[in-house]
Amino acid sequence: MPDLDDAVSAFRESFGGEVIAPSDAGYDQARSVWNGDIDRRPALIVRPSGAPAVAQAITFARGEGLEVSVRGGGHSYAGHGVCDGGLMIDLSRLDEIAVDAPARRVRCGGGTTWGQLDAATQEHSLAVTGGFISTTGVGGLTLGGGMGWLTARAGLSCDNLVSAEIVTADGRTVTASQDDNPELFWALRGGGGNFGIVTTFEFALHDVPQLTQLGMFFWDVEHGREGLRFSRDLVRSLPDDMGSLIAGLSAPEAPFVPAEYQGKPGFAVLVAGWGTPEEHAAAVAPVQRMTSPPQWQLITPVPYVQLQQMFNEDSPWGVYNYEKALYLDELSDEAIDIFVDQLPRKTSPLSFVPVFPLSGAFSRTDDQATAFGGSRNGAWVFNISATCSTPELLDKDREWVRDFWKALRPQAASSGGYVNFLTEADQDRVRISYGPEKYDQLARIKAAWDPENVFHRNANIRPAAGTPAAATPSSELA
Numbered sequence: 001m002p003d004l005d006d007a008v009s010a011f012r013e014s015f016g017g018e019v020i021a022p023s024d025a026g027y028d029q030a031r032s033v034w035n036g037d038i039d040r041r042p043a044l045i046v047r048p049s050g051a052p053a054v055a056q057a058i059t060f061a062r063g064e065g066l067e068v069s070v071r072g073g074g075h076s077y078a079g080h081g082v083c084d085g086g087l088m089i090d091l092s093r094l095d096e097i098a099v100d101a102p103a104r105r106v107r108c109g110g111g112t113t114w115g116q117l118d119a120a121t122q123e124h125s126l127a128v129t130g131g132f133i134s135t136t137g138v139g140g141l142t143l144g145g146g147m148g149w150l151t152a153r154a155g156l157s158c159d160n161l162v163s164a165e166i167v168t169a170d171g172r173t174v175t176a177s178q179d180d181n182p183e184l185f186w187a188l189r190g191g192g193g194n195f196g197i198v199t200t201f202e203f204a205l206h207d208v209p210q211l212t213q214l215g216m217f218f219w220d221v222e223h224g225r226e227g228l229r230f231s232r233d234l235v236r237s238l239p240d241d242m243g244s245l246i247a248g249l250s251a252p253e254a255p256f257v258p259a260e261y262q263g264k265p266g267f268a269v270l271v272a273g274w275g276t277p278e279e280h281a282a283a284v285a286p287v288q289r290m291t292s293p294p295q296w297q298l299i300t301p302v303p304y305v306q307l308q309q310m311f312n313e314d315s316p317w318g319v320y321n322y323e324k325a326l327y328l329d330e331l332s333d334e335a336i337d338i339f340v341d342q343l344p345r346k347t348s349p350l351s352f353v354p355v356f357p358l359s360g361a362f363s364r365t366d367d368q369a370t371a372f373g374g375s376r377n378g379a380w381v382f383n384i385s386a387t388c389s390t391p392e393l394l395d396k397d398r399e400w401v402r403d404f405w406k407a408l409r410p411q412a413a414s415s416g417g418y419v420n421f422l423t424e425a426d427q428d429r430v431r432i433s434y435g436p437e438k439y440d441q442l443a444r445i446k447a448a449w450d451p452e453n454v455f456h457r458n459a460n461i462r463p464a465a466g467t468p469a470a471a472t473p474s475s476e477l478a
Ligand SMILES: Cc1cc2nc3c(=O)[nH]c(=O)nc-3n(C[C@H](O)[C@H](O)[C@H](O)COP(=O)(O)OP(=O)(O)OC[C@H]3O[C@@H](n4cnc5c(N)ncnc54)[C@H](O)[C@@H]3O)c2cc1C
Pocket: 034, 069, 070, 071, 072, 073, 074, 075, 076, 077, 079, 080, 081, 091, 110, 111, 130, 131, 132, 133, 135, 136, 137, 138, 139, 140, 141, 142, 143, 144, 145, 146, 147, 148, 192, 193, 194, 196, 197, 198, 199, 315, 420, 421, 457, 458
């Protein structure tokens, strides 16, 4: 491609950041994403150093007719951050963080990871809801929703977004907030990476003490039904300022797990609290009175920053992954029976099934206040994840995920799911996930800000036909 080569040479001279071509050292590392099952070769990779360079990159791609992919933390299950033959815009250099502790606000670059953000905010005993794994990007996770230990206490990550600086498809840099471009701001909170490249996120922060009290209780498959029914009721009884997670998994090979259970599949409930050890003990006291007590348990204080990293090793960079998810209104006895039947059929020790409770502050946010694609009535996100060290294991566990999902599907109101958990983000699934009303509203906003669908490597919202482009925004910065 001599023409592109010439254009790349000229672009290199003027670009405000790093440019990596296929012949450059580091290309293979730069194009890799978290899911090792994704193997794509962009024509060019750029790492902009600020919003002007992001605009330069978008303009260059459009001028050369290159497809655009945007990489934040690189953790999209579908590998949305990397494309074949196009321009991969890698935001990892945009990782500046500024905490304003008295105002309880933080501003961070669009390529920041949760590990970086947690470390900075926890210095002030503050935090905002992030995911359960600290290597994920703030960008993708927030734009699609964002759930983790603090969901009941503080809502979704996107519920805490105060403003965003965003570079749009036509290269403008604008601010989105309640006051500036409010429709765009609404769309950014749940509508994913459809509307432009966010170069700075501003979040509201919450008081989160540096020490968490953590309880982890595990039942083997034989006692799984009792354990899961109990876990469901326990989670629903917890105060909103506590966090929790239910999971089907293989017990870790860790010193706190008795040897006979290490590596064996089973079910766990994890309960995190930020009060005193006594308050935590009172909240989990029903476990100790069970007729079918857990096979093992761990109750320990753990720094919040470490809590955010405790699953990192089980989901390392480069694992082969496939997953499917559903929203369940209830974790019914029938759903639990399916869970107990299906979990032991997995092959890979790393494959697991996290079930995220959605309640508390999450449910107190009005359904229409953000574009988040899921009901605020309180539900469970049931995520079936094949996580494998080899492609051969993935071939087996991909089928396991599909069979499990098919068995569980009748328990869900629809086949839609949390958009950040869609490995296969086809149009119908995306529309069902948002529901027709929200999808149509998002499609109108998409048409105003990205009428040619430049940003389509995501859970894609297609621009609605016949919508006028956005007027020059009041807050345009450049
Ligand atoms: C191991 C693992 C654990 C996870 N745990 C959780 C969890 O606990 N809670 C949860 O809610 N989700 C979780 N997720 C899902 C996660 O939210 C999504 O995978 C999300 O897309 C990851 O964001 P990223 O920036 O790392 O991804 P990337 O692959 O870099 O980006 C995905 C897409 O997001 C968009 N994007 C990213 N950054 C920007 C930006 N700055 N501006 C515009 N668009 C952008 C782009 O469209 C991009 O293609 C997990 C995923 C994995 C792989």
